Amino acid sequence: MRPPATVLWIATGLMVLSACAPSATTSEAALSSPGPALAAPPIPDPRIGLRAGLFDAGEATWNLQVLSSTPPPSEFIGSINTDLAFTGNYAIQGSFSGFQVWDISDPSQPSLDRGFVCPAAQSDVSVYRHLLFVSGEDFGGRLDCGTQGVRERISPERFRGIRIFDISDILNPKYVGNVQTCRGSHTHSVLVDPRDADNVYVYVSGSAPVRPAEELVGCSDRPPGEDANSALFRIEVIKVPLARPEQAAIVNSPRIFGDLVAPPEHGMSPADISRIERAREEGIFVVEIGSDPYFLPPRFVDPLLDSIAQASGRPAPTAADSSALRETLPAIIAEIVGHYDTPTTGPTQCHDITLYPAIGLGGGACEGYGFLIDIRDPVNPKRLTAVADSNFAYWHSATFNNEGTTILFSDEWGGGMGAKCRASDPKEWGADAIFTIDDREMEFRSYYKLPAPQTPQEACVAHNGSLIPIPGRDVMVQAWYQGGISVLDFTDPARPQEIAFFDRGPVDSTRVTMAGSWSAYWFNGVIVSSEIVRGLDILELLPSALLSQNEIDAARSVKLDYFNAQAQQRFIWPPSFALARAHVDQLERAYGLDSDRIASVRRDLAAAESVSGAARREALMELTARLEEEAARARNPTRVRVVAGTVRSLANATR
Amino acid sequence: MRPRTRLATGALQALAIAACGGTTPPPNSSSTAELEAIYWARTDSTRMRFTETDVQFVTGMIGHHAQALVMGALAPTHGASSSVQILAARIINSQQDEINRMQQWLSERGEPVPEVMIKGTELMVHGTEYTLHMPGMLTPEQMRELDEAQGKEFDNVFLRYMIQHHRGAVTMVEELFGQEIATQDEGVFKLASYIQADQLTEIVRMGRMLTALSDLPLSGAR
Numbered sequence: 001m002r003p004p005a006t007v008l009w010i011a012t013g014l015m016v017l018s019a020c021a022p023s024a025t026t027s028e029a030a031l032s033s034p035g036p037a038l039a040a041p042p043i044p045d046p047r048i049g050l051r052a053g054l055f056d057a058g059e060a061t062w063n064l065q066v067l068s069s070t071p072p073p074s075e076f077i078g079s080i081n082t083d084l085a086f087t088g089n090y091a092i093q094g095s096f097s098g099f100q101v102w103d104i105s106d107p108s109q110p111s112l113d114r115g116f117v118c119p120a121a122q123s124d125v126s127v128y129r130h131l132l133f134v135s136g137e138d139f140g141g142r143l144d145c146g147t148q149g150v151r152e153r154i155s156p157e158r159f160r161g162i163r164i165f166d167i168s169d170i171l172n173p174k175y176v177g178n179v180q181t182c183r184g185s186h187t188h189s190v191l192v193d194p195r196d197a198d199n200v201y202v203y204v205s206g207s208a209p210v211r212p213a214e215e216l217v218g219c220s221d222r223p224p225g226e227d228a229n230s231a232l233f234r235i236e237v238i239k240v241p242l243a244r245p246e247q248a249a250i251v252n253s254p255r256i257f258g259d260l261v262a263p264p265e266h267g268m269s270p271a272d273i274s275r276i277e278r279a280r281e282e283g284i285f286v287v288e289i290g291s292d293p294y295f296l297p298p299r300f301v302d303p304l305l306d307s308i309a310q311a312s313g314r315p316a317p318t319a320a321d322s323s324a325l326r327e328t329l330p331a332i333i334a335e336i337v338g339h340y341d342t343p344t345t346g347p348t349q350c351h352d353i354t355l356y357p358a359i360g361l362g363g364g365a366c367e368g369y370g371f372l373i374d375i376r377d378p379v380n381p382k383r384l385t386a387v388a389d390s391n392f393a394y395w396h397s398a399t400f401n402n403e404g405t406t407i408l409f410s411d412e413w414g415g416g417m418g419a420k421c422r423a424s425d426p427k428e429w430g431a432d433a434i435f436t437i438d439d440r441e442m443e444f445r446s447y448y449k450l451p452a453p454q455t456p457q458e459a460c461v462a463h464n465g466s467l468i469p470i471p472g473r474d475v476m477v478q479a480w481y482q483g484g485i486s487v488l489d490f491t492d493p494a495r496p497q498e499i500a501f502f503d504r505g506p507v508d509s510t511r512v513t514m515a516g517s518w519s520a521y522w523f524n525g526v527i528v529s530s531e532i533v534r535g536l537d538i539l540e541l542l543p544s545a546l547l548s549q550n551e552i553d554a555a556r557s558v559k560l561d562y563f564n565a566q567a568q569q570r571f572i573w574p575p576s577f578a579l580a581r582a583h584v585d586q587l588e589r590a591y592g593l594d595s596d597r598i599a600s601v602r603r604d605l606a607a608a609e610s611v612s613g614a615a616r617r618e619a620l621m622e623l624t625a626r627l628e629e630e631a632a633r634a635r636n637p638t639r640v641r642v643v644a645g646t647v648r649s650l651a652n653a654t655r
Numbered sequence: 656m657r658p659r660t661r662l663a664t665g666a667l668q669a670l671a672i673a674a675c676g677g678t679t680p681p682p683n684s685s686s687t688a689e690l691e692a693i694y695w696a697r698t699d700s701t702r703m704r705f706t707e708t709d710v711q712f713v714t715g716m717i718g719h720h721a722q723a724l725v726m727g728a729l730a731p732t733h734g735a736s737s738s739v740q741i742l743a744a745r746i747i748n749s750q751q752d753e754i755n756r757m758q759q760w761l762s763e764r765g766e767p768v769p770e771v772m773i774k775g776t777e778l779m780v781h782g783t784e785y786t787l788h789m790p791g792m793l794t795p796e797q798m799r800e801l802d803e804a805q806g807k808e809f810d811n812v813f814l815r816y817m818i819q820h821h822r823g824a825v826t827m828v829e830e831l832f833g834q835e836i837a838t839q840d841e842g843v844f845k846l847a848s849y850i851q852a853d854q855l856t857e858i859v860r861m862g863r864m865l866t867a868l869s870d871l872p873l874s875g876a877r
């Protein structure tokens with residue numbers, strides 16, 4: 001079917017893949033794990049060589065099933081679909097033309113209940129209770145939702161900022177208010193303060209140009225040094241009174257970018273680190289400048305050592321002088337380096353901020369940096385720490401794991417307009433970077449990039465995703481534009497592993513066009529993907545050796561009333577047999593207990609489920625006791641105790 | 656998408672009528688084939704909403720980006736540090752892709768497409784009436800200085816001139832956005848916004864790298 005040249009190209013693509021961690025390591029791990037031999041991704045990767053087409057492109061799926069693919073209504077065809085928010089049975093899909101309200105109660109047949117035409121780029125959407133927030137940043141958005149645009153540089157008709165709709169009757173949204181901002185709103189994040197029931201807060205990130213003061217009073221694009229009121233180097237905090245949303249207003253413009261002098265690069269690879277350790281063992285002085293380690297030559301170090309020895313009245317330096325120098329060296333280097341003027345002052349804005357109020361932290365993806373932000377005082381967020389990465393072009397978004405111990409940042413290399421997943425593009429560029437969070441500091445662990453190469457005609461970029469509530473694991477679904485959808489497990493932050501995917505061929509095999517998945521989010525049991533030009537895709541996870549049906553069922557047991565990806569809610573799993581069995585499956589996968597004991601636990605669970613009331617409760621309590629007693633002798637005591645705890649909660653919940 | 660100029664075609668005018676602010680659309684009864692036809696028609700007509708300013712910006716930016724390719728190509732042969740070589744490789748990857756995209760943008764609109772020719776440090780951009788006198792462009796003297804530098808000196812000159820060059824691109828974007836008639840082409844708005852964000856981010860990174868290049872008698876570890 002394919003010409004020989006294509007076959008050769010595929011072979012090359014695979015070589016690139018297998019040469020890069022984590023693919024190689026995960027395949028090994030998968031092969032050595034129990035269960036069917038289907039754990040490894042299919043070879044050759046079916047995402048390679050997919051047929052081009054708008055509504056008839058070739059598709060490849062692995063461990064996922066497409067439940068429905070619904071084209072946009074004709075009014076929205078040819079526009080750009082953007083982000084998603086969810087409330088009840090509805091998915092709200094932003095678009096450069098407005099927003100669309102989909103009823104997804106039957107995921108195999110979603111119905112478009114409302115298309116609301118109100119153009120603005122990019123129409124990032126969020127919901128909270130009866131309110132819908134929509135972002136606008138471009139020059140053509142209008143206060144009256146008109147489609148004619150705004151041609152003048154300065155115009156009272158222009159809208160750039162946050163639109164507020166009352167969606168009490170979701171089929172008839174009422175446009176109740178606006179908050180205009182100097183840079184518009186590229187994205188926004190809704191912050192629910194657990195201690196404030198009357199208001200909700202919206203953090204606005206605006207990366208577009210500052211508008212003239214003649215259009216919006218007070219806007220200035222001069223640097224803060226020249227104008228204290230500069231719209232650069234700040235985010236906006238909007239307070240929205242829930243009862244009077246029309247009174248929403250900016251209450252603070254926190255300057256979370258100032259004095260960015262912390263060591264910026266996470267930088268060093270394990271190879272660099274071991275090289276430095278070796279050098280230190282050999283007595284070589286090493287300093288780090290930026291992300292680069294520098295080995296100090298004797299002609300630099302010796303005079304310093306001599307002067308320390310002299311100051312102590314010794315003729316020649318001793319080991320004590322040497323360790324004294326090691327302590328003072330960073331200050332000496334800082335002084336020398338400090339003589340150079342830094343020509344610039346760090347990022348002026350965030351692209352996106354993910355707020356996780358349950359742990360009091362926000363993850364800011366801010367141009368060249370990733371931030372951790374303290375959000376316990378909603379009006380006064382404070383930057384805690386910042387990391388940079390020479391492999392990252394543009395920090396785009398952040399996702400915390402459920403515990404708040406790991407954070408994943410994505411790199412929007414190419415801005416979503418470029419084909420940045422070609423076989424020739426390095427795996428560290430345009431990837432996700434995974435960090436662990438310890439004592440409010442971030443430590444780099446690994447990169448994850450879509451493992452399958454895409455054609456030069458497919459705009460491909462690490463984009464929006466969300467956690468899937470698989471208990472005991474960190475699993476996330478992520479959109480990659482025309483790279484499709486990738487489900488990754490980053491439970492071990494140093495070894496992220498792809499466990500499922502969905503992909504289509506390009507829209508046009510002759511040129512790069514905007515298309516693919518803008519956002520792919522888990523919501524109450526399904527994965528919903530906003531297809532930039534093809535509409536709405538809904539998918540479900542299929543069980544595999546990498547993910548059991550019990551784990552999927554446990555994930556489906558977590559129900560949310562609403563969902564915004566940039567406002568993370570902590571998942572809480574209600575006690576259930578699926579949850580207990582999911583943990584048993586993980587115990588088995590980790591060889592945590594002998595296989596005959598695993599089988600016995602499963603039999604006990606089945607027996608308990610077959611009875612009810614007090615008998616069930618008693619059976620579960622007995623199993624709990626046995627598991628707790630066994631834990632001490634088990635190969636993996638922690639996992640056995642997790643199963644015991646889950647069974648106990650199930651017993652306690654049994655009436 | 657929205658019709659914003661008088662260049663709107665019939666298909667777009669039809670859209671404007673159907674798409675009055677806030678009306679409920681009729682139930683989606685169109686077949687996939689009809690929707691696909693609408694998609695291609697709108698994609699084609701959307702392309703025709705541009706101004707002379709957009710064309711000038713895109714044409715100019717091709718030449719501007721091309722000089723960054725010339726600069727970046729020197730890094731491997733001029734003893735640049737590995738971090739500067741990686742930076743140069745990224746700049747080449749990004750700006751070459753953007754040049755291709757800008758050429759595609761012009762060709763789809765029937766505008767002359769500048770062809771970039773690079774020979775050593777000489778840059779020729781054929782097929783355009785626009786000049787290469789743009790903000791941030793290196794003068795021939797500056798280019799010679801860069802070409803004559805080696806090792807750490809090259810890093811230093813490269814970073815300083817690439818910051819100058821990137822700042823020029825940001826200035827070009829600011830000039831585009833400062834026009835009395837606002838940019839109407841979505842592609843140009845997105846591209847220009849991205850160039851601004853990407854190059855400002857890279858300027859910050861290069862500033863950090865420049866700061867790290869002290870006059871210490873250091874040997875780089877990698």
